Amino acid sequence: METIIEDAHAGAVSPELVVDALFACRKTAAIKAAIELDLFTHIGEGKTAAVLASATSASERGVRILCDYLVVHGFLTKEGGQYRMTPSTRMFLDRNSPAYMGCAIEFVAAPEVLDNFLRDPAAVVRNGGSAGLANLSADNPVWLKFARGMGSFTGLSAKLLAGEISSWPGSPKNVLDIAAGPGLFGIEIAKAFPSAEIVAVDWGAVLELSRQNAEQSGVADRYRTIAGSAFDVDWGAGFDLVLLPNFMHHFDFPTCAALLRKIIASLAEDGRIVGVDFVPNEDGVSPPFPAAFSWEMLASTPAGQAYTQSELTEMARMAGLAGVTVKSMPPTPASLILFR
Amino acid sequence: METIIEDAHAGAVSPELVVDALFACRKTAAIKAAIELDLFTHIGEGKTAAVLASATSASERGVRILCDYLVVHGFLTKEGGQYRMTPSTRMFLDRNSPAYMGCAIEFVAAPEVLDNFLRDPAAVVRNGGSAGLANLSADNPVWLKFARGMGSFTGLSAKLLAGEISSWPGSPKNVLDIAAGPGLFGIEIAKAFPSAEIVAVDWGAVLELSRQNAEQSGVADRYRTIAGSAFDVDWGAGFDLVLLPNFMHHFDFPTCAALLRKIIASLAEDGRIVGVDFVPNEDGVSPPFPAAFSWEMLASTPAGQAYTQSELTEMARMAGLAGVTVKSMPPTPASLILFR
Numbered sequence: 175m176e177t178i179i180e181d182a183h184a185g186a187v188s189p190e191l192v193v194d195a196l197f198a199c200r201k202t203a204a205i206k207a208a209i210e211l212d213l214f215t216h217i218g219e220g221k222t223a224a225v226l227a228s229a230t231s232a233s234e235r236g237v238r239i240l241c242d243y244l245v246v247h248g249f250l251t252k253e254g255g256q257y258r259m260t261p262s263t264r265m266f267l268d269r270n271s272p273a274y275m276g277c278a279i280e281f282v283a284a285p286e287v288l289d290n291f292l293r294d295p296a297a298v299v300r301n302g303g304s305a306g307l308a309n310l311s312a313d314n315p316v317w318l319k320f321a322r323g324m325g326s327f328t329g330l331s332a333k334l335l336a337g338e339i340s341s342w343p344g345s346p347k348n349v350l351d352i353a354a355g356p357g358l359f360g361i362e363i364a365k366a367f368p369s370a371e372i373v374a375v376d377w378g379a380v381l382e383l384s385r386q387n388a389e390q391s392g393v394a395d396r397y398r399t400i401a402g403s404a405f406d407v408d409w410g411a412g413f414d415l416v417l418l419p420n421f422m423h424h425f426d427f428p429t430c431a432a433l434l435r436k437i438i439a440s441l442a443e444d445g446r447i448v449g450v451d452f453v454p455n456e457d458g459v460s461p462p463f464p465a466a467f468s469w470e471m472l473a474s475t476p477a478g479q480a481y482t483q484s485e486l487t488e489m490a491r492m493a494g495l496a497g498v499t500v501k502s503m504p505p506t507p508a509s510l511i512l513f514r
Numbered sequence: 515m516e517t518i519i520e521d522a523h524a525g526a527v528s529p530e531l532v533v534d535a536l537f538a539c540r541k542t543a544a545i546k547a548a549i550e551l552d553l554f555t556h557i558g559e560g561k562t563a564a565v566l567a568s569a570t571s572a573s574e575r576g577v578r579i580l581c582d583y584l585v586v587h588g589f590l591t592k593e594g595g596q597y598r599m600t601p602s603t604r605m606f607l608d609r610n611s612p613a614y615m616g617c618a619i620e621f622v623a624a625p626e627v628l629d630n631f632l633r634d635p636a637a638v639v640r641n642g643g644s645a646g647l648a649n650l651s652a653d654n655p656v657w658l659k660f661a662r663g664m665g666s667f668t669g670l671s672a673k674l675l676a677g678e679i680s681s682w683p684g685s686p687k688n689v690l691d692i693a694a695g696p697g698l699f700g701i702e703i704a705k706a707f708p709s710a711e712i713v714a715v716d717w718g719a720v721l722e723l724s725r726q727n728a729e730q731s732g733v734a735d736r737y738r739t740i741a742g743s744a745f746d747v748d749w750g751a752g753f754d755l756v757l758l759p760n761f762m763h764h765f766d767f768p769t770c771a772a773l774l775r776k777i778i779a780s781l782a783e784d785g786r787i788v789g790v791d792f793v794p795n796e797d798g799v800s801p802p803f804p805a806a807f808s809w810e811m812l813a814s815t816p817a818g819q820a821y822t823q824s825e826l827t828e829m830a831r832m833a834g835l836a837g838v839t840v841k842s843m844p845p846t847p848a849s850l851i852l853f854r
Contacts, residue, residue, distance in 0.1 A: 186601075186602075188602055189602065189605075189613075191587075191588055191589065192545070192589075192602065192606045192615055193615075193803070194541075195542060195544070195545040195587070195589075196542065196545060196615075196618055196619060196622045197542075197622060197806075197810075198538035198539060198542045199538060199542045199623070199628055199631055200631055200806075200810065200813070201534075201535045202535060202536065202537075202538045202539045202631075202632070203631035203632050203635040203813065204535070204809060205532070205535040205536060206635050206636070207636045207638065207639045210635075210636035211636050211639060211640075230639075230640075231640065232636075232639045232640040233640060233641060233642025233643075234642070235642040235643070235819075236638065236639035236640060236643070236812060237639060238798070239639075239809055239812045239819060240639050240812070242794075242798045242799050242805055242806075242808060242809075243808070243809035245799040245805075246800075246805045246806045247531075247535070247806070249532075249535075252797065252799050261527045262526075262527050262528055262529070262531055262532070265529075266529050266532045267532060273529075275529060275532055275533075275536075278536055279536060282536045283536065283539070283632070285632075288539055288632055291539055292542070292543055292546075292623070292625075292628055292632075293625075295543040295544065295546050295547035295550075296546070296547045296550035296551050296572075298547065298576065299547045299570075299572050299573065299577060299579075299580050300551075300571065300572040300573060300576060301573060301576065302572075302573025302574070302575040302576040303573075303575075303576070454582075457592065458578070458582045458592070459582050459585040459586055460586075462586050463533070465582055465583075465585075465586045466537075466540075466582075466583050466586045466587070468579040468582060468583070469544060469579055469580065469582075469583035470540065472575075472579045472580070473540070473543065479575075479579060
């Protein structure tokens with residue numbers, strides 16, 4: 175189908191892009207089924223539908239139809255009745271791979287999340303936002319799903335963030351990690367700077383995961399947590415580094431500026447604020463993932479979106495800062511936002 | 515994003531295909547919102563988000579974010595703040611186009627239908643099928659949505675079917691259209707053969723739509739309907755042409771063979787049975803749409819799937835026929851199945 179999508183982009187008139195979008199939910203359903211059955215991991219060096227059905231306790235007919243669908247959409251190959259992984263599938267969907275992303279499905283295709291998009295998407299556009307995730311209480315289990323799922327997306331950008339900060343003069347000692355989620359950003363800083371102490375803020379249920387990850391990374395003795403809303407808790411002062419990873423896109427402009435002012439008040443002299451976020455170009459339609467991410471937030475939040483560099487600059491100025499430097503973090507779709 | 519998908523197919527390792535599948539539901543939601551707001555029709559020769567918001571009674575922020583998302587995914591272009599349609603969008607999503615496909619969203623993304631895929635897709639694979647649409651009673655309004663939605667997909671294949679039959683010697687007089695849905699297959703035959711009388715079988719609510727369409731096409735005086743299940747109703751005998759469009763894929767092999775036997779018993783001498791369906795190649799993974807269609811049926815029916823030519827041949831033989839001739843119907847993804 176990709177070939178025909180190319181044709182459509184090249185100007186040939188074709189219904190394929192429309193058909194692809196109409197039926198796109200089927201693709202999410204297929205990848206969700208395959209991940210939940212751990213089909214990719216079972217495929218290993220290549221298996222038939224019969225062997226896979228037995229390994230996953232599923233119907234052979236069901237497995238064959240799912241695998242054929244996954245071949246059509248480029249996730250598997252099929253030869254002589256044997257299904258095999260592509261190099262990309264092996265890297266990102268085999269549970270034995272360190273780059274495994276399968277756990278993202280738990281959040282990205284959680285019923286609560288899909289409902290935000292599919293219940294009434296026209297209403298989301300009419301209203302210019304959605305109660306969405308803001309409807310969920312702090313102890314809703316979806317936040318833990320979110321943190322677990324997002325961990326598979328943020329591992330690399332957390333390492334790249336730590337690399338950036340390692341290139342700075344001096345070493346951060348007191349580090350605040352706001353909306354820490356799985357905690358990877360703060361933990362990578364702790365790993366890069368053996369004298370850094372991390373304070374992680376997030377919902378209580380989520381912080382259990384951050385603490386687990388800190389323990390597994392051997393930095394638990396320098397890892398402290400504060401449960402609660404970043405807008406309400408007293409996180410203390412004297413931070414020479416404040417991390418704000420994937421958080422601002424949930425909120426509107428004034429809310430972000432107010433949060434920045436709260437952070438500034440808790441900075442040590444020469445303390446720095448560093449965000450990680452999706453930053454579309456000023457045209458609003460490139461690069462693909464950051465530009466598409468505003469739709470994610472329109473359907474999931476009352477007033478969030480991905481902010482462009484000029485919007486982030488204005489936000490910084492509203493909070494009394496000079497501006498921002500934005501650095502892309504290839505190959506991830508995220509950018510570093512260095513508040514100045 | 516398409517460029518990176520190409521890379522993945524070319525062998526470069528990339529998470530983009532996985533990310534695309536994880537987030538694919540967002541694309542269905544966006545196209546659903548745009549169709550329901552009739553955004554494409556309003557765009558006409560090009561509009562700003564502000565003008566579109568006013569025309570669709572929606573929030574400007576919501577419209578801008580949705581339109582930017584549609585640009586990212588190739589449905590619109592954006593220049594100087596003006597959104598414009600691509601040639602494919604203009605052809606298939608502008609309500610003024612005769613090839614408008616927007617009404618398909620009513621069925622393809624109906625809550626009842628999406629639920630079949632997204633509620634528990636792993637269970638569908640485990641069970642090798644789903645109660646799915648079989649759970650719905652004959653008078654469920656989803657069948658009318660189905661018929662309305664599918665009309666936008668079947669118009670061209672109905673014309674191609676009539677063209678094929680016009681190339682045969684002789685003219686069909688008594689025509690039975692099984693599971694007529696919007697009725698287009700039988701209606702095109704009625705238009706092509708002025709002495710043909712059509713008997714359409716489907717659920718009662720759906721037949722109201724078939725009759726409307728027959729009236730609009732000026733063939734209502736030769737159009738008779740029988741409400742009920744194709745497996746139960748007495749549709750009479752003496753048919754020299756029986757149409758079986760997009761029906762067999764809902765059922766298992768023995769059920770299809772039994773239906774064929776019922777049809778054979780009602781044929782006139784030299785009567786013919788012609789199916790229209792998605793027929794994958796024997797490899798089960800090509801061409802893309804017919805091969806992917808079995809997943810559609812796995813999630814929506816207890817035991818349906820798209821049948822290959824060799825399966826259709828076996829089915830025909832089980833019913834006492836000699837076999838089938840399968841003819842593709844480009845540019846549609848459907849094939850003609852001529853039972854011999």
